[in-house]
Amino acid sequence: MIDQLYRKAVLTVSGQKPIETLVRSRGWGVAQRFVAGEDAQSALRAVKELEKDGILGNLDLLGEFVTSPDTANEFAGRVLSLLDDAHAARLKPYVSVKLSSVGQGMTVEGEDLGLANARRIVARAKGYGGFVCLDMEDHPRVDQTLAQFRTLVGEFGNAHVGTVLQSYLYRTEGDWASLQDLEPNLRIVKGAYLEPETVAMPDKADVDAAYRRLVYAQMKAGSYVNVATHDEGLIADVEHFALAHGISRDAFEFQMLYGVRRDLQKDLAARGYRVRAYIPYGRDWYPYFSRRIAERPANVMFVLRGMFKG
Template sequence: MKLGAARFVAGETLKEAIEQVRLLNKEGLVVTLDHLGEFVFDEAEARASTQACLDVLDAIHESGVVSNLSLKMTSLGLDLSKELCLKHMHLILDKARQYDNFVRIDMEDYAHLDVTMEIFDELKREYGKHVGLVIQAYLYRTVDDMKRLENEYETMNLRLVKGAYMESPKVAFPNKAEVDTNYLKIIDMHLQSGHFAAVATHDDNAINHTKQFVKQHNIPNEQFEFQMLYGVRPETQRELVKEGYAMRVYVPYGNDWYGYFSRRIAERPANAFFIIKNMFRK
């Protein structure tokens, strides 16, 4: 953490994370908290991850900070059984509904996509506005998945991302330009659907495209927000707030930070330079 991960991870404890959320809120930024962890293969670990999510919702409510919760269902035992994961999701969403908060289910690798959709559909029908999903632009099937979700539900809060997992060209666009094009396509599509769009990007082209599109189509600012990762382009995050846009920061915390941190380096190798530089600071 001292060698650079702290740039992207808001501490190892929930207390540290809540303090960072409080600081972000003071600058007009809203947050989604994520207790790091994925691919657990032990029921006790899955229960512990579930309890961590419940603790996050309690801490948000008790502290009064403006944040919701993001989670990965593999951390809740999805690889052990669908039923176990559903049991844990019900506990979490019961509490989110009690506090009138919101839980975002992160989309993971392609191998988990179908079961994630199945669980999400079941939960969406029961918990409505309190649960949302992430959609990845680099998958060929994304547009069809979005059309189904938008048509099937009265409200559909989606976080739109390009995608951060290594996937086969059989299921995902292998070319960055194709991913970028599809990303703009799904942004336009979801904004025009009338549903809430969380445009999760650090790409100036996508940000400017979104600004122009909502202005051209008279889409109110209340129908979308920008999202960025904690520690990535913080100046731009604050500029968007000053311009009057909602800006939500994805704030991860916890001991199991290595996988998340590694993906941030893989996505943008320049981040590695930051870490190397820190290694030689006194």
């Protein structure tokens, strides 16, 4: 409950325009703990750096909730270029995309622009043997994101596109069940948005319990699961579950965020697990950065110290 109140307070304050202006003008130095840089080349350098520790990359061009078709198309074009750049750098491209950044909810020529752009992105990634994960955003977008995921799996198969389920939503176990005919590749997260108690569980213990159930169900179903958390207790439980149920290490991976628990990422990779870091980059870092600060009280002091030192 305290975690929830803290998260709500930070996300509410960070949504205020004067705070946003202040942090945007003074906070870039601090944000770089969580953001790999402003351009694709910086992000690709971060991937190569992580590779030295046996950690894979998951590239994310920052941006969300765009409001015009032109901006959405421009954003999609930059994701396509990222795929080209990653391929040219001899990487198998793995990217995450927020459908709100490529036009979800805007209809152009009778079709949802987010879906049309996602189709171009998945087609390009598939051509390079890569993978696209559709990030999950706030709850009003869940239905459309899952429907568009279903369409894309129908067109490209389940080896090149996946999506995310958030354990804090009451609806999620039902969503998991409804996707089973696709044998989906799923990333399981706790959930990072400011959601009302009518749709999301307020107690962390309930969110954690739902998280375990989702990961275990996905493992038992034999579909690939991306265990995206920094929670050491959960990670240990997943390791035990996999051992006890004979789940191969090829059937899942651990995913964490760039700049968070690098020690744990390295340790898991050294112990033979597949580990992938989510590497955001780009100029529109503020909303992503706010969610990271909201996840951990100590991060607020880190930001204040970083912004006002000297």
